[in-house]
Amino acid sequence: MSMELHVLSDRRFSSIAEWQRAIDIEKYPLRLAADVRFASAKGFLPAMLNGKQSGFECYHDDATGTMKFLGNDHFGHRWAFALGFRWRGDFDELEAAWMAATAYAAGTSGVIFDHQEGKQFTPAQARDVIVGILRDRPRAEAFAEEVIRKFASKS
Amino acid sequence: MLQISSATQTELRCGLRQLRDEIAELGEFLAVRGRERACGNIKYQLAAARFQITLIRHAYACRKAGFNPDQPRVPRGNPDGGQWTAEGGDEMPATTVRTRSPNDAGSESSITSVDGVSISDSRVISDASPDPMVPGAQYAQTRINIETSALTGIQRIDDTTMKLANTLARVKDVVDYAPNLGPAVYGTEVHTAFAAALRLQQLPGVDVEPTFGGDYYGATGSLRPDAVLRNDIGDVIAIYDVKTGEKGIDPIRAAKLRLSAGVGNEVPVIQLSIPYGVSRKYAALKNVFEALLRKK
Numbered sequence: 001m002s003m004e005l006h007v008l009s010d011r012r013f014s015s016i017a018e019w020q021r022a023i024d025i026e027k028y029p030l031r032l033a034a035d036v037r038f039a040s041a042k043g044f045l046p047a048m049l050n051g052k053q054s055g056f057e058c059y060h061d062d063a064t065g066t067m068k069f070l071g072n073d074h075f076g077h078r079w080a081f082a083l084g085f086r087w088r089g090d091f092d093e094l095e096a097a098w099m100a101a102t103a104y105a106a107g108t109s110g111v112i113f114d115h116q117e118g119k120q121f122t123p124a125q126a127r128d129v130i131v132g133i134l135r136d137r138p139r140a141e142a143f144a145e146e147v148i149r150k151f152a153s154k155s
Numbered sequence: 156m157l158q159i160s161s162a163t164q165t166e167l168r169c170g171l172r173q174l175r176d177e178i179a180e181l182g183e184f185l186a187v188r189g190r191e192r193a194c195g196n197i198k199y200q201l202a203a204a205r206f207q208i209t210l211i212r213h214a215y216a217c218r219k220a221g222f223n224p225d226q227p228r229v230p231r232g233n234p235d236g237g238q239w240t241a242e243g244g245d246e247m248p249a250t251t252v253r254t255r256s257p258n259d260a261g262s263e264s265s266i267t268s269v270d271g272v273s274i275s276d277s278r279v280i281s282d283a284s285p286d287p288m289v290p291g292a293q294y295a296q297t298r299i300n301i302e303t304s305a306l307t308g309i310q311r312i313d314d315t316t317m318k319l320a321n322t323l324a325r326v327k328d329v330v331d332y333a334p335n336l337g338p339a340v341y342g343t344e345v346h347t348a349f350a351a352a353l354r355l356q357q358l359p360g361v362d363v364e365p366t367f368g369g370d371y372y373g374a375t376g377s378l379r380p381d382a383v384l385r386n387d388i389g390d391v392i393a394i395y396d397v398k399t400g401e402k403g404i405d406p407i408r409a410a411k412l413r414l415s416a417g418v419g420n421e422v423p424v425i426q427l428s429i430p431y432g433v434s435r436k437y438a439a440l441k442n443v444f445e446a447l448l449r450k451k
Contacts, residue, residue, distance in 0.1 A: 002381060002396045002404065003342050036375060043368055043376035043415075053373055061407065069405045086408075088364055088379050089346025094339060116342045118401025132337040140340045143333045147344075148351040150329060 003094065004086045006066055007101050008079035009110025013038060019100070022107030026127075028099040049096045056097035057086040070113055074120055079110065091137050098133060102126040192390075196421045199309060206308030297324040297331075300432025305425050307435075312393045315361060315384050316425055319395055320433050322352050327429055342399040345429070346381070349397055353382060360385045360392075367415035378415040381427075391416045398428040 013019045016038045023030050033046040033055075045058040066082040067075050085101050087093035105112050106123035113120050114129075121129060159167075299320050306313050326348045333344060353363045362383045369377030384393040394412050396404055404412075409424040416422070423435045 002398055002408075003339070003346060003400075004402070033375065041376075043378050044366075044374060046373050046375055055373055057378060059411075065407070066405070070402060087343070088381070089343055089348070089350045091340075091343055091347070094343040098339065114339065114400075115402035116338045116400030129337065129339060133340055136336050136340040139334060140336055140344050143330075144344055144347045144351075147326070147329050147348045148355075151325075151348070151352045151355050 002086065003088070003097075004084065004115040005097065005101055006061065006070070006085070006113045006115075007083045007105045007108070007110050008063060008067070008075070008081070008113060009083070009105065009108035010080045011108050012060075012081045012083070013104065013107065019104060019107070022103040023100060026099070026103045026106065028103065028130075030096055030099045032100065045100075047096050047100070049092050049099075052092065054090075054092040054096045056093050056100065057084075058100075059084040059086075070115075071118075074113065074118075081108075081110075091141055095130070095133055095137070098126065098130050102130060196419075199307070199421055202308035206306065297327040297429075299324050299327075299427070299429065302432055302434040304435045305423075305433040307393075307423055309392075311360070311386075312384060312423065315358060315393065316395075316433060318356075318358055319353070319361075319382065319427055322356065323349055323397060323427050323429065326352055338400065345399045346397060350381065360387075367417075378411060380412050380416070383416060391418050391422060393422060394418075394424045396424065396426055398426055398431070401430070403428060403431065403434075 013022070016032050016034055016036055019038065020032050020034070023032070029050045031048040036045055039060075041058050042060065043057055044055055046053070046055040048054065061082040061084045063079050063082040066084070067079065083101075083104060085097045087097045101112050102123055104110070105126060111120050111122060112126045301316070301320055305316055323345075326345060330341070330345050330348055333341070336344060350363050353361060362385055364379050364381060365383055366372055366374060366377045366379055368374070380394050381397045382395040383391045384395070386392050394416060396408075396412070398404065404424065404426050412424055413419065413422060426434050428434070
């Protein structure tokens, strides 16, 4: 598991409930586990995506260290908080992480930094990324099955 | 007052003695196990240090002798096959490893060439030979650099690293045919296929996407590396993380991976990165690890 992104912001949500409200505003079919204490969340955060068990890893990281690692040149602003998202090879987790991160960034007036592209996204741009994920997913899943079949036939 | 017959008392005393003996034996066993583990760690560090010294010596000797790994060779089949020549050249070695300092993406210096495995930073891997998955198949088109820092000197770990790098190269070969996927979907696709390919191979000791800090997938607070390598008694001896994008493993993540696996700095965290190759991450981040341990 090591697909990653960070949300950088100057304020942070006080609870999972506040985060859930931001997700609901975006109308994403994602429900975070309500029994998790957001302030001390570290590791896998369970969630239901379209009624199906999913989730992603979530960490409160040090903002200064995170920006330094990602490259201070990427940021025109010294953000106060960094929330890390990580997921494994799983399209539900990919969707859940991006949806949760986009809602979090929108609700805290923050930005998203995608490790894959090495690039920063505003919440508006992140919404477009999600549209792209939803569009590409069926093809990607079909292709993944084909790849696995190919490996299986050769192993 | 409970009356106990003398026969029962004798029986109880005997049972108690047996229990004490077993506890003492268990204590002895645990002590031996602890000593063996400490000894294993020291051997591991020594082997890694010896390997590095050998490479450095060889690099120095090569440089002194004016050795150039890029100098072409007479193709095999000729009477002078394999000898250095001014033009033409031999085929790419099966596996090559390159050295690169973590902060120096551009510099390249050749080191050694042993038994068909060329350790050179001007050429990169990762072709078929160490990969048992597809016997006789064509070489992977993708080449993934293996930095010498990723090699531990421990054969089991290094062999697994090579196999995993080859699997990743093969996965990338196939996934690159996927039609126009966005970066996030592409990365997830590679991870999905890589995990599946590893599961199909059933490499000895390789545990794919294990869950640490929880007994099942989805456990709150758990953490999942891409793969770990375990020794014969089940201890984690290497942690692998795949990276498909621009950014690698950050030091905190490496420390968290070790912490969650219940291992120390002696266990390498090896990054398998498509753009940047295979490298060992944060071997000396003792302070970060210890700070996290204290926090925990």
